[in-house]
Amino acid sequence: MQILFLGTGAGMPSKQRNTSSMILKLLEERGSNWMFDCGEATQHQILRTTVKPRKIEKIFITHLHGDHIYGLPGLLGSRSFLGGDELLTIYGPKGIKDWLEVTLITSQTHLKYPLKIIEIEEGIIFEDEQFIVEARLLEHVVPCFGYRVTQKQLAPELLIEKADALGVPRGPLLRLLKSGQDVELPNGNVVRSSEVTGEPKEGFKLAVLGDTRYCENSILLAKESDVLIHEGTFDTGTEELAREYGHSTIVDAANVCEKAGAKNLIVNHISARFMPEDIKNLAVQVSEYNFPIYIADDFNEFSCINGKLDRI
Numbered sequence: 001m002q003i004l005f006l007g008t009g010a011g012m013p014s015k016q017r018n019t020s021s022m023i024l025k026l027l028e029e030r031g032s033n034w035m036f037d038c039g040e041a042t043q044h045q046i047l048r049t050t051v052k053p054r055k056i057e058k059i060f061i062t063h064l065h066g067d068h069i070y071g072l073p074g075l076l077g078s079r080s081f082l083g084g085d086e087l088l089t090i091y092g093p094k095g096i097k098d099w100l101e102v103t104l105i106t107s108q109t110h111l112k113y114p115l116k117i118i119e120i121e122e123g124i125i126f127e128d129e130q131f132i133v134e135a136r137l138l139e140h141v142v143p144c145f146g147y148r149v150t151q152k153q154l155a156p157e158l159l160i161e162k163a164d165a166l167g168v169p170r171g172p173l174l175r176l177l178k179s180g181q182d183v184e185l186p187n188g189n190v191v192r193s194s195e196v197t198g199e200p201k202e203g204f205k206l207a208v209l210g211d212t213r214y215c216e217n218s219i220l221l222a223k224e225s226d227v228l229i230h231e232g233t234f235d236t237g238t239e240e241l242a243r244e245y246g247h248s249t250i251v252d253a254a255n256v257c258e259k260a261g262a263k264n265l266i267v268n269h270i271s272a273r274f275m276p277e278d279i280k281n282l283a284v285q286v287s288e289y290n291f292p293i294y295i296a297d298d299f300n301e302f303s304c305i306n307g308k309l310d311r312i
Contacts, residue, residue: 001025001026001029001151001204001206001303001304001305002024002025002302003022003023003024003025003206003227003229003266003301003303003304004022004023004025004049004051004300004301005021005022005023005268005296005297005298005299005300005301006018006021006022006023006045006046006049006298006299007020007021007039007045007298008020008268008269008270008296008297008298008300009067009269009270009271009272009298010067010231010233010247010270010271010272011067011271011272012067013039013040014272016276016297017270017272017297018040018041018042018044018045019039019040019041019042019066019067019068019071020037020039020062020067020068020268020269021035021036021037021042021071022037022229023036023049023056024036024208025051026057029130029151030057032055032057032058033055034056034059034060034149035059035060036060036147037060037061037062037068037069038061038068038070038071038075039066039067039068039069039070039071040067040070041071042074042075043071043078045298045299046075048299049299052082053075053078053084054082054083054084054085054086056075056079056088057086057087057089058088058089058090058091058126059072059088059090059091060090060091060092060133060208061090061091061092061093061096062138062144062145062146062147062211063140063142063143063144063145063210064093064095064096064099064142065142065211068211069092069096072090072100073100073104073109076109076115077107077111079111079113080110080111080112080113084112086113087113087114087115087116088113088114088115089115089117089118090115090117091118091125091126091133092120092145093120093142093143093145094119094143095119096117096119097117101117120135120145121135122135122136122145123135129152130151130152131149131150131152132149132152133147134147134148134150134221135147135148136148136217136220136221137217138209138210138211138213138215138217138218139212139214139246140210140212140213140246140247141246144210144211144246145210146207146208146210146212146217146218146221147207147208147209147221148205148207148208148222149204149205149206149207149208150204150205151203153200153201153203154200154201154202154203155178155179155180155200156178156180156197156198157197157201158174158177158196158197159198162196163191163196166185166191166195166196167185167187168183168185168191169185169186173185177193177196177197178193178197179193180197181193204304204307205224205225205227206225206226206227206229206304207221207222207225207227207228207229207230207260209221209222209228209229209230210231211231211233211247211269212231212246212247212248213242213243213246213248214248214255214256218230218256218260219256219259219260220260221260222256222257222260222262223261223262224260224261224262225260225262225263226262226263226264226307227262227265227266227302227309228253228256228257228260228262228264228265228266229296230248230252230256230265230266230267230268231247231253231267232248232249232250232252232267232268232269232270232282232295233245233247233248233249233269234247234248234249234250235250235251235274235282236250236251236285247269250285250286250295251285251286253265253286254286254293257291257293258289262291263292263309264293264294265292265293266293266294266295266296266302266309267282267293267294267295267296268295268296270282270295270296279295282295292309294309294311
């Protein structure tokens with residue numbers, strides 16, 4: 001699982017940061033990418049990456065403030081021009097469907113692929129054989145959702161040396177054993193899947209929160225996750241501004257991570273008031289916590305394997 005930040009700023013673009021957007025790369029897992037939020041100029045940011053718009057399968061919108069949605073119409077149109085022909089599904093709060101449909105009709109933007117827009121409520125909003133996505137309302141000044149992505153349990157590893165020792169030929173029988181089925185060999189011997197496979201592995205758990213004050217639903221979504229992505233618009237000393245505008249400080253984000261038992265924290269949605277030289281001071285404010293904390297910049301990419309997060 002890889003995470004690529006396209007925009008990490010708050011409110012409006014700055015010279016250092018674009019508005020909110022993030023890609024969850026699932027190319028190995030399902031051959032596609034999922035996007036979370038799509039602020040103004042997101043497609044320009046994509047041009048500086050290897051992300052292909054036609055490979056974006058789902059877009060999850062946290063809320064309808066412009067810095068989280070104004071890039072959507074342009075991206076949808078460009079996906080057509082770039083050869084996208086597969087279904088794209090957009091999830092978001094009530095109002096996202098009307099806004100997008102009016103915008104596309106008014107601008108006469110004709111898409112060459114099917115577009116499905118789902119206005120969500122709290123609960124499980126997507127599930128298939130690989131993933132579950134849950135949404136919960138956060139505490140912002142407009143309805144705003146956080147998302148929890150859970151990868152289902154992975155198939156156990158095939159222990160090829162043990163299979164060879166039992167005389168299992170290469171080919172379809174190995175695939176059946178890995179999938180959990182026992183097989184009969186040509187000589188009549190039965191090989192049990194449990195004899196040649198390891199323990200099943202847990203999938204990853206990721207929490208992506210929209211704009212929010214410190215709240216209980218943030219903790220629930222982040223519970224025991226491998227990675228928590230949490231806004232940190234304000235800092236110590238501006239707590240009252242954070243509450244007034246429905247945002248969090250970087251310390252709020254760290255407290256959510258700690259109470260949830262999440263393994264890693266990535267802080268984004270950084271106010272333009274913070275210049276590059278201020279980021280070190282933000283990091284100092286959360287230096288006492290005993291889990292890894294990263295402050296994301298645009299185009300930062302992270303990889304998470306077995307709960308260990310590394311910047312690529």
